[in-house]
Amino acid sequence: MLNPSLLICPLCGESLQAHGSSLVCPQRHSFDVARQGYVNLLPVQHKRSREPGDSAEMIAARGRFLDAGIYQSISEQLNAMVAPLRPQVVLDAGCGEGYYLQRLYAELDADVQVFGLDISKPAIMAAARRNKHVHWLVASNKAPPLQAACVDVIVVMFGFPDYAAFAKVLRPGGQVILVDAAEDHLLQLREVIYPEVRKSAPPSIERATACGFDLVETQALRYQTPSLDQALLADLLLMTPHLFRASREGKAAAEALQQLMLTVDVCFRRLRLTTGC
Ligand SMILES: C[S@@+](CC[C@H](N)C(=O)[O-])C[C@H]1O[C@@H](n2cnc3c(N)ncnc32)[C@H](O)[C@@H]1O
Numbered sequence: 569m570l571n572p573s574l575l576i577c578p579l580c581g582e583s584l585q586a587h588g589s590s591l592v593c594p595q596r597h598s599f600d601v602a603r604q605g606y607v608n609l610l611p612v613q614h615k616r617s618r619e620p621g622d623s624a625e626m627i628a629a630r631g632r633f634l635d636a637g638i639y640q641s642i643s644e645q646l647n648a649m650v651a652p653l654r655p656q657v658v659l660d661a662g663c664g665e666g667y668y669l670q671r672l673y674a675e676l677d678a679d680v681q682v683f684g685l686d687i688s689k690p691a692i693m694a695a696a697r698r699n700k701h702v703h704w705l706v707a708s709n710k711a712p713p714l715q716a717a718c719v720d721v722i723v724v725m726f727g728f729p730d731y732a733a734f735a736k737v738l739r740p741g742g743q744v745i746l747v748d749a750a751e752d753h754l755l756q757l758r759e760v761i762y763p764e765v766r767k768s769a770p771p772s773i774e775r776a777t778a779c780g781f782d783l784v785e786t787q788a789l790r791y792q793t794p795s796l797d798q799a800l801l802a803d804l805l806l807m808t809p810h811l812f813r814a815s816r817e818g819k820a821a822a823e824a825l826q827q828l829m830l831t832v833d834v835c836f837r838r839l840r841l842t843t844g845c
């Protein structure tokens with residue numbers, strides 16, 4: 569059963585308590601805990617669309633691709649960065665279908681409280697199937713429904729950090745681990761899709777600095793995948809933004825690929841909260 573002690577009501581910010589199979593705040597706002605163990609704390613008024621975030625189809629594709637182990641080294645490097653910090657409370661902000669958080673959970677002590685949130689309900693439903701001990705939440709990075717200053721480490725894997733919101737829920741000295749695509753990530757696929765490949769650096773952390781975070785560590789990870797077959801390449805295309813950015817010709821060229829070896833080029837950054845926003 570979900571332990572609500574660190575959760576807050578997304579409508580009024582007060583503490584939530586378990587009441588039957590719901591979480592309820594003193595103002596009587598009530599949220600059902602789904603049979604699968606997750607809770608939807610995303611109020612309708614915080615939604616920009618009816619089904620925000622990644623679709624069920626994208627989530628299923630990402631699950632198949634990640635379970636094939638192609639990004640396992642990314643997960644291992646993440647775990648090696650987080651475990652020595654000995655966190656008591658961990659949040660994966662934009663956890664998708666839970667691959668990385670499930671593996672990180674297995675590396676941490678059993679009494680660590682682990683939260684995974686995503687704005688996509690299909691993502692959280694899939695994540696809840698992976699692990700019953702993580703607290704899975706449908707919620708937004710813009711307002712993680714957690715008590716102020718309770719989180720030790722926030723993980724953001726290929727996601728959309730909101731540093732002002734993170735600064736509220738992190739304890740002083742709390743840390744953010746950002747994992748992003750670096751310049752050559754999936755280069756061979758981008759060469760097939762785009763007439764001209766634009767190499768871009770990982771996203772700027774200017775906003776993090778403005779919110780009181782210092783960059784304390786940067787790590788790189790670069791390797792070649794084995795040859796990926798057509799089914800895995802189709803899943804990869806569905807889970808990356810490239811499919812949506814591609815021209816019709818680029819998309820057709822990618823879909824025609826029978827096999828391809830890819831460069832994985834990923835950047836890990838560790839930020840520490842020093843002052844508030
Ligand atoms: C590129 S995917 C990465 C998922 C996962 N971290 C991984 O690496 O497998 C980005 C995820 O962010 C989620 N997302 C988008 N906007 C969000 C927001 N405002 N708050 C929380 N999650 C969000 C999407 O639903 C999607 O699951």
Ligand SMILES: [Zn+2]
Nearest residue numbers: 577580593597
């Ligand atoms: Zn409330």
